[in-house]
Amino acid sequence: MSEAATAMAGRRPVRAGVRGGITATGQGLAFAGLAAAQLGLLLLLLFLLSLLGLAVVALLGNHGISVRQHAVLALVLLAAGLVVGRLAAVPSLLGLRNLARLTRRLVGDWAGVSVAESYRSLPSGSQPPFHERLYWLISDPATQRDLVWSAVDVVFGWLIAALPAIAIVTGFLLTGSGLGRRSGSSSSSAVVSAKPGAVGLPNVPTAVSHTHSAGAPLEVLFGLTLVCLGVAVAPWLLRGYTGLARTLLAPTGQAELAQRVHHLTQTRIETIDSGAAEIRRIERDLHDGAQARLVAVGMTLGAAEDLIGTRPDAARALLTEARASSALALAELRALVRGIHPPVLADRGLADAIRALALDSGLRVEVAADLPGRPPPPVESAAYFAVCELLANVSKHAGTRQAWIDLRHERGMLRVDVVDDGSGGADPTGGTGLRGIERRVAAFDGILALNSPAGGPTVATMEIPCALSSPKTSSY
Amino acid sequence: MRVVIAEDLFLLRDGLTRMLAAHGLDVTAAVDNGEDLLKALTGGSPGDPAGGPPDVAVVDVRLPPTFTDEGLRAALAARREIPGLPVLVLSQYVEQLYARELLAEGRGGIGYLLKDRVFDSRQFVDAVRRVAAGGTAMDPEVIARLLASNSGDDAISTLSPREREVLALMAEGRSNAAIAQRLTVTERAVAKHTASIFLKLRLQPSDDDNRRVLAVLAYLGR
Numbered sequence: 182m183s184e185a186a187t188a189m190a191g192r193r194p195v196r197a198g199v200r201g202g203i204t205a206t207g208q209g210l211a212f213a214g215l216a217a218a219q220l221g222l223l224l225l226l227l228f229l230l231s232l233l234g235l236a237v238v239a240l241l242g243n244h245g246i247s248v249r250q251h252a253v254l255a256l257v258l259l260a261a262g263l264v265v266g267r268l269a270a271v272p273s274l275l276g277l278r279n280l281a282r283l284t285r286r287l288v289g290d291w292a293g294v295s296v297a298e299s300y301r302s303l304p305s306g307s308q309p310p311f312h313e314r315l316y317w318l319i320s321d322p323a324t325q326r327d328l329v330w331s332a333v334d335v336v337f338g339w340l341i342a343a344l345p346a347i348a349i350v351t352g353f354l355l356t357g358s359g360l361g362r363r364s365g366s367s368s369s370s371a372v373v374s375a376k377p378g379a380v381g382l383p384n385v386p387t388a389v390s391h392t393h394s395a396g397a398p399l400e401v402l403f404g405l406t407l408v409c410l411g412v413a414v415a416p417w418l419l420r421g422y423t424g425l426a427r428t429l430l431a432p433t434g435q436a437e438l439a440q441r442v443h444h445l446t447q448t449r450i451e452t453i454d455s456g457a458a459e460i461r462r463i464e465r466d467l468h469d470g471a472q473a474r475l476v477a478v479g480m481t482l483g484a485a486e487d488l489i490g491t492r493p494d495a496a497r498a499l500l501t502e503a504r505a506s507s508a509l510a511l512a513e514l515r516a517l518v519r520g521i522h523p524p525v526l527a528d529r530g531l532a533d534a535i536r537a538l539a540l541d542s543g544l545r546v547e548v549a550a551d552l553p554g555r556p557p558p559p560v561e562s563a564a565y566f567a568v569c570e571l572l573a574n575v576s577k578h579a580g581t582r583q584a585w586i587d588l589r590h591e592r593g594m595l596r597v598d599v600v601d602d603g604s605g606g607a608d609p610t611g612g613t614g615l616r617g618i619e620r621r622v623a624a625f626d627g628i629l630a631l632n633s634p635a636g637g638p639t640v641a642t643m644e645i646p647c648a649l650s651s652p653k654t655s656s657y
Numbered sequence: 658m659r660v661v662i663a664e665d666l667f668l669l670r671d672g673l674t675r676m677l678a679a680h681g682l683d684v685t686a687a688v689d690n691g692e693d694l695l696k697a698l699t700g701g702s703p704g705d706p707a708g709g710p711p712d713v714a715v716v717d718v719r720l721p722p723t724f725t726d727e728g729l730r731a732a733l734a735a736r737r738e739i740p741g742l743p744v745l746v747l748s749q750y751v752e753q754l755y756a757r758e759l760l761a762e763g764r765g766g767i768g769y770l771l772k773d774r775v776f777d778s779r780q781f782v783d784a785v786r787r788v789a790a791g792g793t794a795m796d797p798e799v800i801a802r803l804l805a806s807n808s809g810d811d812a813i814s815t816l817s818p819r820e821r822e823v824l825a826l827m828a829e830g831r832s833n834a835a836i837a838q839r840l841t842v843t844e845r846a847v848a849k850h851t852a853s854i855f856l857k858l859r860l861q862p863s864d865d866d867n868r869r870v871l872a873v874l875a876y877l878g879r
Contacts, residue, residue: 504777511772519750524750524752527725528719528725528726529725536754537753541753
């Protein structure tokens with residue numbers, strides 16, 4: 182039993198190694214396939230450039246033809262170049278970009294090293310004109326890096342990826358032919374030795390038959406070695422290939438910085454804009470609401486003052502009115518303040534504020550919170566209003582009354598999950614609400630991920646990097 | 658009746674003291690922070706010769722030094738020490754969360770009102786007396802929210818509109834007589850509605866006003 186177990190244990194790593202080698206070979210082949218696709222696109226681009234180049238050559242060169250023929254030839258080539266370019270330039274560049282993206286993803290999935298992307302976002306407007314799109318693509322340093330990668334991949338990169346597969350296939354072919362020849366060798370030597378006189382070189386057939394019978398095992402041996410070698414080196418070669426891909430496809434430090442600056446500029450503008458809009462809204466609410474009511478209270482009190490000597494009953498009615506007005510002003514101020522900074526958030530922090538929100542939502546919400554301290558106030562506020570919006574979405578669209586909220590802090594991130602068992606199908610691009618949350622959270626480098634398949638459930642997850650302050654100790 | 662007031666805004670503290678005094682209540686201490694409040698509630702204040710806890714405390718939720726829910730926490734702490742100590746909590750905002758915390762022990766002697774309610778001094782003093790007597794005084798806004806969050810409740814949806822009105826007023830802590838006066842109906846009619854409500858909500862009927870209110874609040878706060 183134990184011997185068998187030892188043998189099994191000894192065999193297991195070998196089997197795993199073989200399986201890994203075969204997988205790596207397959208993955209290498211897939212990369213080689215991608216390289217082939219890149220080759221096609223690169224050739225298309227080269228063809229396009231050569232058309233334009235030829236047009237120039239036709240215009241300037243001397244081919245012993247008249248000036249008019251020069252001009253016609255150049256024009257034809259130029260027109261062809263422009264037409265092909267108009268149709269093919271942007272799609273083939275985008276195609277290369279998508280292949281590079283796919284390579285990044287596969288490198289991430291198969292080699293476990295994620296490769297960052299840093300493409301510039303398309304200029305505003307859903308469908309900018311052709312020249313803008315072309316300029317956007319060509320001027321992006323990431324496109325240039327993609328092109329370099331494609332060239333390297335097409336010239337020799339693919340060979341690294343495909344080498345194990347080539348070795349294995351060649352090995353099998355050799356083995357196959359070796360085995361085939363060996364089984365045929367006895368008959369062939371018999372034929373040759375049957376008529377030695379006819380050839381006049383009696384030694385040769387013997388030599389041939391000798392080579393045959395000795396060459397076949399060698400061929401088989403060589404073939405099998407090649408197969409084993411292919412399987413054995415496949416993981417190493419794949420690692421080399423993904424390493425090369427990562428080096429060439431990852432953005433440079435400069436590109437990463439540029440992207441970071443771009444992101445910061447964008448979120449700063451959005452934060453300032455939404456802050457300014459919020460202040461305008463508050464000003465308008467105060468102006469039309471509480472302020473106006475207080476003016477009315479003042480006027481009513483003035484009128485009551487005038488009447489109190491002559492018509493006390495009328496004055497009393499006015500005073501009652503003034504009191505009602507002031508109560509309304511207070512109610513409006515309360516609603517306003519709740520929208521700026523909810524009192525429970527100020528008193529107790531995020532967990533209790535969300536519990537209070539859940540109680541007022543009209544839904545059955547289970548809140549689980551594991552926060553050993555308090556996030557910075559702006560983060561708390563952003564997370565609170567995000568949950569507010571998400572719960573409002575649940576009650577408006579999800580068609581359910583049950584939701585779960587989970588709050589926790591892990592790996593330097595505040596993580597909030599809002600889950601409902603509703604009908605799903607929420608589309609982040611549809612409403613302004615989700616976009617607003619994303620914007621708000623992005624100001625803290627946070628993200629909102631929404632998973633809402635049709636039929637539900639909907640899971641909204643927010644992650645905001647932040648540190649927790651130590652919990653406040655209560656004196657009671 | 659001996660009253661302790663905790664309110665950090667001088668104008669409001671002063672106004673409350675005058676109002677309660679004008680209605681014949683004896684304000685033994687008017688403090689402006691959480692620590693002093695806790696002392697006044699549990700140990701009796703130095704300036705109070707009678708000593709001992711007051712008959713009722715009127716407490717602002719937000720107090721120094723933290724300017725958070727200091728007053729609420731002090732009131733809850735005092736009630737842990739002296740079970741059933743009557744406390745009327747005042748706030749610029751009412752929150753279901755806080756109302757549930759105040760009601761969690763299932764004891765009376767609890768009030769939770771918006772500060773606006775001091776505008777009507779008669780009603781306000783009535784609420785203070787009710788709390789001091791072991792009753793409850795919940796703000797209509799709290800009750801409205803409690804009812805709203807129970808809108809999916811099947812038993813409540815079977816109530817008639819009138820029964821719902823009675824339920825809301827009862828949950829605020831009003832007696833049958835007060836409800837009858839408010840709705841301009843007879844006390845007998847209110848009693849009939851009340852019996853019907855208790856039947857529909859499957860609650861144990863009781864002749865005791867306070868116990869009835871607590872049962873209703875417990876039902877709404879499930």
